[in-house]
Amino acid sequence: MDRTLQFVFVPGAWHGGWSWHPVGHRVRAAGHTALALTLPGLAMGDDPTGLRLADAVEHIVTEIEKRDLRDVVLVxxxxxGIPMAGAAHRLAGRLARISFFSAFIPRRNESMADAMGPELAAYVRAAVAASPDGTIGVDYDQFRALLMPGEPEPLQRLVYDQLLPQPGGYMLDALDVDGVNTLGVPITYVLADRDGALAAPGDELAARVGVEPIMVPGTHEALMTHADDVAKALMSSPSA
Structure with a gap:
């Protein structure tokens, strides 16, 4: 290992930093440091009311800047992938690499809801509008079918029970920034081979940032079920 890198992990919708702990343990065992963030509104006891995508971006930036982290691998x-792309534009000088894991790569002015297509976008907007605190949840059957298909049911239930409703603004807002491939920072895209939960094919998403995906086994939740493979892939760049 040429140098110690600072891995900063950002979780997906409904998830907290806990979802990155299995990978983080392995990154630390390899001699790097690991910080697993939980975005505002997604820790038990948080008030998610009124949170917007800008709050998620600001949280990532603030947590890295207040620790004065350098040589950061932002994952x-x-x-x-959306708030991380926004944060990367403000953190480029601190970044050693940007790494996406089965992540969405946003187009300019495209929200997560819009990326799902008109029918699902309408569903998301209606669900957020109907929620007293402006959030959107995921039910167990949707979760197990889309995010963890084929995994043992006790494991599916264990992971599902950690989830919290997603602040609606995170799904409805969009970024007005250039792609992260314009920042001059190395990029990797790690893709689970049985991931059926992405808004577009993984190889297409990787192509948006000009790379080929690094394949690992597992579903959308492979960061927990196949942590060895995901950690190895995230550390596989020559810069690590």
Missing amino acids: GHSFA
């Missing part, structure tokens, strides 16, 4: 799962 995002699923929805986290």
Whole structure:
């Protein structure tokens, strides 16, 4: 290992930093440091009311800047590709690499809801509008079918029981920034081979940032079920 890198992990929708702990343990065992963030509104006891995508971006930036982290590998799962892309524009001088894991790569002015297509976007907007605190949840059957298909049911239930409703603004807001591939920072895209939960094919998403996906086994939740493979892939760049 040439140098110690600072891995900063950002979780996907409904998830907290806990979802990155299995990978984080392995990154630390390899001699790097690991910080697993939980976005505002997604820790037990948080008030999610009124949170917007800008709050998620600001949280990532603030947590890295207040610790004065350098040589950062900024890693995002699923929805986290959106706020991570916004934060990367403000953190480029601190970044050693940007790494996406089965993550969405946003187009300019495209929200997570819009990326799902008109029918699902309408469903998300209606669900957020109907929620007293402006959030959107995911039911167990949707979760197990889309995010963890084929995994043992006790494991599916264990992970599902950790989830919290997602602040609606995170799903409805969009970024007005250039792609992260314009920042001059190395990029990797790690893709689970049985991931059926992405808003577009994984190889297409990777192509948006000009890379080929690094394949690992597992579903959308492979960061927990196949942590060895995901950690190895995230540390596989020559810069690590």
